[in-house]
Amino acid sequence: MxxxxxxxxxxxxxxxxxxxxxxxxxxxxxxxxxxxxxxxxxxxxxxxxxxxxxxxxxxxxxxxxxxxxxxxxxxxxxxxxxxxxxxxxxxxxxxxxxxxxxxxxxxxxxxxxxxxxxxxxxxxxxxxxxxxxMCMRFWPQWVWLKQAVDAGTYGKVLGATFRRCASMPPGWFSNGELSGGAILDLHIHDTDFVYYLFGMPAAVRSAGYTKTSGKTDHITTQYLYDDGPTFVSAEGSWCMADGFAFTMRYTVNFENATVDFDVSRENPLIVYAGGEAEHITLEGDGYNAELAHLVECINAGKAPTTVTAADAVASIRIIEAEQKSIDTGEAVKL
CATH class of the missing domain: 3.40.50.720 (NAD(P)-binding Rossmann-like Domain)
Incomplete structure (x- = not known):
């Protein structure tokens, strides 16, 4: 125990x-x-x-x-x-x-x-x-996507977009000195998952602005790969008007299918292939699976494998490159 x-x-x-x-x-x-x-x-x-x-x-x-x-x-x-x-x-x-x-x-x-x-x-x-x-690495529909990419279930990935947008959450998040702004506290979910799927990008090109926190609160990034998908992008925001529903979505275009996830739908995950739409039903959230993995590792005396401290460092390095790209208006190599 x-x-x-x-x-x-x-x-x-x-x-x-x-x-x-x-x-x-x-x-x-x-x-x-x-x-x-x-x-x-x-x-x-x-x-x-x-x-x-x-x-x-x-x-x-x-x-x-x-x-x-x-x-x-x-x-x-x-x-x-x-x-x-x-x-x-x-x-x-x-x-x-x-x-x-x-x-x-x-x-x-x-x-x-x-x-x-x-x-x-x-x-x-x-x-x-x-x-x-990093709970998205354990979220059922994200786990499913990782498995589909790694197995080549629908062929190679041609392009992928991720979107995570909301109004400014209450409390300390609006203080950029505590939260780091949406770029660090919110957008890192998708930056980390892009890194998990496709590895370290060769460079990033980002645009963004601040609204409340004093840090970057709305960002869009293109993750540039020398040998990978042609187009990978992510948007993260805390700048939406009050009342805007939390948006968590991805669309991944494979050679042989398009996969779309939208948390707001009754059936969030849909695979479009061969003229048909297949609804993929997966239960649960990432928190239970995340904590179960850690407890299992502790009981077994082994290090976690799904996400490591080195992964967390790498994801923050990418975020820092994204901020530099915003500041300079240029692509930043990693």
């Missing part, structure tokens, strides 16, 4: 709590949040762009604290799950690893690649199991 200590009880922390409730082989034993109400188990009043977050936590067997380091040093905790704003990831992740804990750290791993690399180095030195929480 892996005993979990969770730091940060905002939207992502509440999603993780709901996932742990369904997960065999793991038990939530401690939580910490700067808000005393949340630390006492009252998680009501939060927001979320995906349904399923916990609203109340049964504290009968859970220790609550407003001190993050008290949780890290709790001898009853085997693994620390870090769900706080990004600037605090390095301090907490390194402290937990040095305390001998396994660690799950929410995305983005850090505010920049140098900080992310320090976390990766600390993880390697610690000998503990460490995983960045």
């Amino acid at each position: 892996v005993r979990i200590g969770l730091i940060g009880l905002g939207f992502m922390g509440r999603m993780h709590i709901a996932a742990y409730d369904k997960l065999e082989g793991a038990e939530l034993v401690a939580v910490a949040d700067k808000d005393p109400k949340r630390a006492a188990g009252d998680l009501s009043g939060g927001w979320g762009n995906i349904d399923g977050a916990a609203e109340q936590l049964d504290m009968t067997k859970v220790t609550g604290s407003t001190d993050f380091h008290e949780l890290i040093n709790n001898p009853d905790v085997d693994m620390v799950d870090i769900c706080v704003p990004t600037p605090f990831h390095e301090e907490l992740a390194v402290a937990a690893l040095q305390a001998g804990k396994h660690v799950l750290c929410e995305k983005p791993l850090a505010m920049d690649s140098a900080s992310a690399q320090r976390i990766a180095d600390a993880a390697e030195k610690s000998g503990r199991v460490f995983m960045p929480a």
Whole structure:
């Protein structure tokens, strides 16, 4: 049994709590949040762009604290799950690893690649199991797409587009010094998945602007490959008007089929081939599968393979190249 200590009880922390409730082989034993109400188990009043977050936590067997380091040093905790704003990831992740804990750290791993690399180095030195929480690599329809690309099920990929757009979420996200803007906190999902599918691009060409956070809040990027799909692009935004429904979509054009996913549809995933439309039904979300993979790795004493600390560093490097492209108006090589 892996005993979990969770730091940060905002939207992502509440999603993780709901996932742990369904997960065999793991038990939530401690939580910490700067808000005393949340630390006492009252998680009501939060927001979320995906349904399923916990609203109340049964504290009968859970220790609550407003001190993050008290949780890290709790001898009853085997693994620390870090769900706080990004600037605090390095301090907490390194402290937990040095305390001998396994660690799950929410995305983005850090505010920049140098900080992310320090976390990766600390993880390697610690000998503990460490995983960045890149949930799209575990999302059923994204797992399906990865398998289809790798197996060549529909032939080679000719082009791929990804779109993830929303209005500005409430809370600290509108402060770019905490969130890094949509380019880092939101768009990294798709940048990372492009990297997962096709490898490191030779270069990126991006355009973007800021609206609220002071950082880039709306971005479009072309990922340029010397030997890969002709066209790969992604758009990410927190600049839509209030009331705009959260958009999460991809369209991938293969030699022999077009695959389209749109989270807003009753049947989100459709394959168009041979004049027919096939609806692919897949249940669940990425949070349950993500946490199950990590717990399985801890119990087996092996390193995660679906996503690694090195992957998280690489994805932030690409984001930094995208920002440089916005700043210079030129393609940036990687």
